[in-house]
Amino acid sequence: MNILPSGHIIANKYLTLELLGQGSFSQVYKAKDLTDDKIYAVKIFPGNLVDINAASHEFQVLSELAHPNLARVYSYESYQGNCCLVMEFIPGPDILAACQGLAIEERCLLTAQLCDALEYIHSRRIIHLDVKPSNILTDGNGSVKLLDFGQASYAANATSRRTGTPAYISPEVIAGQAADGRSDLYSLGVLMFQMFAGRLPFESSGAKELARKHLSQPPPLPSSFNRSLPKPIDSLILRLLNKDPALRPLSAGEVSEQLSLLAGAQPGRAVTGRTSFIFKSKMVGRDKELSELRQALNNAVGGQGGCLFVSGETGIGRTKLLNEFALQAQISECQVIWARCYEEQSAAFDIILQIIRQLLPLAQGCCHQALTEYGPLLAEICPALAALPEIRDLPPAPLLPAGEKHLRRLDAISQFIIRTLESSPSAAAALLLESIQWIDRESLEAICYLVRNVPKYRVLLVGSSRSDDLPPGHHLLQAIESLTVENLAEQIFLKRLGQGEAAELLANVLPGIQSYRPLLDRIAAQAEGNPLLIEESVQQLLDQGLVVKRRGQWQPAIRDLERINLPGSLSKAMESKLNNLSASQLAMVQAMSVMERPSSLDEIAALSGAATPQVSLDLTDLINRSLLAAIHGPDGRQLYGLNHSAIAKMVYQSLSPQAAKTLHRRAAEMMEQEGRSSLQDLSSLARHWEMAGRPKKSREYHLRAGETLFEYSKGQAIFHFEKALTQGPNDAASMERLQKLYYLSGEYSRALKLARELFEQRGPSPDLFYKLGRCQERLGNYDDSMEYFRQGLAVAGNNPEATARLMGAMAVTCLSRGEYRTAERTCLDALKILPEGGRGAVEAGLYNTLGQAYWHLAEWGQALSAHRQSLAIKEREGSLYGIAASYNNLGLVYYRMYDWDRSAECHQKSFAIREKIGDISGLARSYNNLALIYRHLYDWEKALDYHGKCLQTMERIGASFETAVSLINIGLIHKARGEWDQALWNYNRAIQLAVNIGARDVMQDAFIRKAEFYLSLGSLKDADLFCQKSLDLARELGRLETGRAVNLSGRIAHMRHQWAKAKDDLSKAREIFSELDIKAGEAYILKNLADLHRELGQLEESSALADKSLSLAQRVEEQQLAAEAMLLKGELLELKGLEGLKYLEWALEIAGRVNIAETTWPILSAIARYWARQKRYRPALENYQKALQLIKQALANISQPDLKTAYVLSPVRRRLFKEIKRLKQEVLSIAG
Template structure:
């Protein structure tokens, strides 16, 4: 058949094909399988026959060959057939091969190998020919000693499986008839199982055909390595793998057959699907011992569930059934290799560990969580989180606590319930340390008859809470009555993953479930492989961009370094003042050029938007912003809404509409955003009575009586948060009990429902204990979110006591851990809980607490104190330390102004003015604060000149002419622009003249150029003193040119254009107008860019040039699309409308 059989793996094709060509040219016949070979009976037979008839086996050895199951079988058969070997090694020392594959070395029987030269394979063919001659292999002299063997016999010898099927295509045997099929046992996601009779050994076995669909070449190779490793495992509680055989790229496992069937069927056959305690302990102990053995050999099972636990006999009394863990289709070796498709969750969703659901690598603690879920089902007859929607079940694994098992099986020993809850801890670190620990505890529970048993490893917060009080219902509320809203949000996530981004605004009252709905969407987004980033805005302390900063820090914590380095570019520089950690990725940058506050704000919004868009181009992104009613600015929403239509980004923004209406600036931005076509709205309503009944039942884990559900509905009026809190109150107070027909009210007189949500919350807080309430009271003073280090500083509690209090509060869902930058951070789950605690502190004690908190923040956050300016100003003010409060209010205001976050800066500076009224007079500091407020009035377009006039007076008293002139210019500009209500030319002239007069004899300065420029416009338009206006304007331009200030030059050139139009000098007017436009483009002041747009208003009555007007219209549209500074919208719209009308485009106007 052939002279030479070449054995190799696919990765070495690059040297096999040149060798085969060289041998053929030398007259040898060669056999080697290629990429185009089709696996099947004839294919396998060809390999078998080719080895049998070849004179020699040419064996190509490399790192990849060492792991090939196929090559192993070929070597074995060739050795059995007494074939000589000619080894060729590449990238592998012959001595290293001999050490790592001693069995192959003995089979090959030679100590000589041909190395592949570093430069390629051109010179290797002569060496192969020389090797064949030494072995006395001549062309055309193939041996035929094995030719008479049948194909099945040859296949059996080499270990291949030849499928034998009946006419319907159903299997009748395996491996050349050795394993005769008795019946099909079942089919699952990982393969098909058959009960077979082993004709060689006369025993029943199970043959499982493994599904390897979707694996690439590398994945297939890893799969082969791992199932071979599994076959070497041997333990009384692990299903024995007798053999691993192959048919092409398909693998078969020959397994021990267990007559008792699987545990899943055993549970289904029992009344109420519950097993007795002794059986739960025995089966659990066996599975734990199996896991202990697997973990000790570096194997993570990853699919522990009743369907993969097999029994040696039926679970009848006295049968002595032993449990064995099987089905390693998802098993993972200790090197971290996964055998699943990229981005897909594996394992059964009903038993899925939350850490795996969140994308973290599986480890031995993941198996322990699944063991906990299996024990839970054996004990209660139900899985921890039942449901038909996989995404919702995943959400519950990540966010909810299971109903304690004794709620459904009161006969369970308490230690067993505690162990199950520990195994089901969300945090892997809170689960028992090892499977051996679990087996030991189950043994001791069985021997002690249910007495308390300790297990090594940290106690989970959930378990502590269970021991301390009546077991809690679910950790997070089930989602009821939100099917339509959830469907819309899921559809938008799906669309974003396809590249059709958008923005969804979710609104509703406090406690209506906005955050809960978003968390449900998070589970769906992550299941699709989307990145989820989120941020919240605190009510008490408003930091510019706080929510988006939190989202970026989430990116830095969770994303791969390579991803971060690709998305964080130089354009992120404006974000450095908020997220200093970005400096590690951006590197050193030159100081940014000075820009106006408006330009700085526009750059900041662009930096946020650009970063989130860049992230979405690496991985589909869902960005969730919560509590936006407390934000200082919503500028990012319209900026993204206009740009996400073709991006893989979905922004979900949640806010309370009632509170947002109290902030006109935010409400206006939101109204603008809603005009974009990429925006969708979701308004959450209260639940109706039927939905409340469903929510009560889902929260408690059992149906509730009609009387109970109706009473809860009437008291809560369908607010989901109130429903959840009230249900907790009723179960913990004993007002309701679990009966044969669900949750009932045993005594109508006990059903005294609190009148308010705060009363319910107060009752629950009382049950946490004195230490926990003390710690939480201090935490309420710190704020909605707090660092544990600050609480440790002020609470005066032993560290262990404080940590226990935090754990109890987390278990009771009063607090939730939050990601923190190098520190442990917690947040109140809801503001209502914090309010109850805070309102219970008397005024005098409250002031003392605030002072202590402020001093603790100064100590704890010393190295990054600037991030705490807002908090320090707040706490020192509430603590009645006015001097300190003023110090930090000024620092916080300046930081917000530079951010820029104008609304927040205004609040701090106004607070500072009020504090100054209570402290000794400091005119210089007051003038500086008034100046900042005047600037804020100007940039925000406030119709007030009060702060500027007061600042003018203060700077005049101080003798600071430049700042006084600047304030005069601001007042004059306000009256000129009509920001103060009307254009009052006498006042405009008064203040412009004042500014120019103050600086008449002073050196050149920006203020001087600005005042002269402003006076130019006032003289021309207010008094028609055109000659003086022209001279003043030219003087202003000269000052600006000498200073190199293009912004003031541009504005004054625009004024001169208007002056020259009024003088009738249209050509020079046009020159100045064009100069103003070109100069403004080099500047940083958005006001100057807007100011130059007014030229056409003065030019059109005297010069009707369509080309000229078209050019100015294009400039107006470009300005509007690029900057969108709200302050200049109206004048720009006016210019655009006028020009459109003049050009005969009324629809555009």
């Protein structure tokens, strides 16, 4: 491999600073993470299969280990066909160089640390097989780090392969025997000889000669080269260099103890006794759950992204499961992104901002377009992005109303994440979200939006939460349930370990302890299968010296197990830990419980009042006690946080009120001095000053936070304004902001209450009466609303804009009440009051309301004029959103005028603008409107395309109601095209979704459509089932739905020859549709009644009804119905002995435009019957064959055997088959 220059970017994330070293198979670089500026060592392997396997092997080995004397590995990355490991950067020097000038005792302590690392990996059945100076570095703080596990092997898999460096290799490895931990001890002996004697025990210029010396030549005394060396060290080194592994020390732990004694230190120091690293054991009892996660990742690799939620009680092992999964994902060359919630009151979009910051370098390197397209929108929630060179010169996003703006923001977040991740060369990406029981509502909404968009991409989301922190009805539980019901997410519930699994965990934690079964059973039973409580129980035993290591094996220190007291619960375990803290450690933990979020060493020192060196020592001890965890903050700083929220709560509750006040004050002062001003900081400062008893300062930060949140987190903004108003005088400006927030959030009762308080404080004004009236209108209190508006007019005086605004609001209320003429007059009067060139928004709104009034009055020309006036004003004002809305309104008016071309033109213009400004819900409406136009034009391809786009958009934004409606519309088109299976699938999906969200009107529509579907296929039993469902719902949904359901019931009764019921039902349905003035519906019912009278032999009545149906169908341009009515008229004429062919041919011509098979084949069969009666057998057979071909095509699209049978055996089709058979017989008899 070529050496990379400084400044080169690896894996779109790591900036090379210098080459640290190069071997035969890899290069190691010092590199900076561009997301947080932290320094790492990046080890690159070539892209051939052997080296990829080597990298994967080393990553797997290191990922299972966690020890203070081992270099940590963080991730496995792919890079330009190569692979690399991202590891802890250790500055050095190596252990040999570090020993220069050190006393023998200090060298002993350094070597003891190395022995601790070897003891740890050996206890995990891992052999290093390459112990040498260059693989043992010091970190500058007195710690030794063992690294480079490229040659490492599991003891069970150790082979006779010759590995290692010749100067340090053991005799048994040279001889081709299987290695074990004692082979590392031999290499340790060579290293110690070098450290204490100043040279190697065996030296030679040739590899063969060196190997011979290792195999057969006795080593010299180390003291012969260093006469100051104590005899015990001489003896220890010679034991380590014994040719016979059985005569070497039993373990690295034994060597560590001897070196500690020789250094005058207490053997069994904290690092080898009771530390958190001891519990980095293999995962137990989670194979099924891990398999589910792997399968989901495999699906993502195949382009089928998804989401899983992992939950369980405190200590159940969620983090361990995610860590294991993350390691396997990285080995599979998948990118892993971590984000975490740290506290219950996270700021808006907190977890989303963590993700964006991590993806930023990838976007800058691989997906520049995503950054420029979505950057300005993301900068709304992350202002720092606005300073990026890719974004700073871009124009701001076009203005939208609050709801549409929020939706556009969610879409930008989702699209930026997806497109950036998709640009990565990784096989897939896994977003791991920890502790989302504390997720803020804004982040959760963004995550749900993202989940709805990932199914077609290589992205997997995994969220983990503590179930015992979630009360019933929590917003996270509701979101998970909703996504699960929509089949967009799956849930994994982690259960407690069984007894066998608990024993296995204990055996992993304490190798050798499994032989002491009574102790294992006691721990397992007391912990009740909770992994964390098992580990805490073991830690307590170690702390009390009740479990010790002897000859490399853990065993009880006492025989009487009844004397062993175990914690019994996590709270007791935590309490026991806290009781054993020193005064300085307790002060630190108390300071951290006040901060709630992870803090730096300096912050902890400032809060606790302790000196930084003491804090550093205490931090190390608290980490070893599993009370703290060290993490890296977003700015690259090393931070420390309490391991469990239960610890923070317990500690905080133990504080005296005065102590808590003092700590909160210190925290606030420290944050102010540092100039902290992020949204999370503003929220924290408000809380700290409040708890410090400084309401004025708290109010200041609550108001700042509220203003910052106003545009994109109404819920959190409301919280901060409410808090501010409780901490000082109710100033009108803050009350007005809060009142507006209430109104925009749909909390109209609270908005009304606050508006009244403002009225009491400030007195009457047109603006306050306007606000009071709008709140009442939204609450449905129309009389009260009108009264407030009238009072507003009384105080508006000679202010024309205020008067017109109030009158416009009155007109809107009139529309809500159905008083369309009053709304019209009010708008016209208001327009007269406004001066020429007056306030554009008010004038445009008045014309828009006027247009709606004319719409309801079916005065289409007037409606067009009003909406055009509104459009002209909006174009003058440059309001793109308003222009799009006006074009949409014009399109709807043209639609009702059956001017399809102009309607389509207006909707296309509206669509183009909405696409430009990012009005996503508006786009979906445009898709739907265009689809409806093309449905009326019977252009099924375009209608299906637009309905499909509408469906995709609605699914993308999580609009379940509109999604269900789109599914029904798509089902209708498939039915029209004779694609029966697709139609049924869409109807079933719509019903399922409607049931899930409780949308009874959508459910009703789907039931009716499904009943019509079965009726068309001749399956009366199924049709009747769904008809009855629709009848049951219709009782509570009103007259229109009753009319639809009763019409359907009449048709089914007709098919069953229940003539009286059919006539009653159809007559009732006609009455309802006539009363509601729904011409298209009435036309269809007239056709159904005409069919019924024909069946009863009442040809004149049938003919009259058919004429009325045809007239209405032509009037409302229902071409399918017109074709069917003409068919009926033609057949009636034939039954009367008159010529009906002309109507039949007209019907066929229209059917050709409509292109609906179920409309066309009955017309063809009627024409065939006509020619058969005329003894014109050729055209009769041709038309019968065409009809039969259409029926065969329909059958090919029906997969269910029972529906195929019902379709074939339906009366109308059986009649056709009989006619064809009779015609063939007639032709044959003539021919014969």
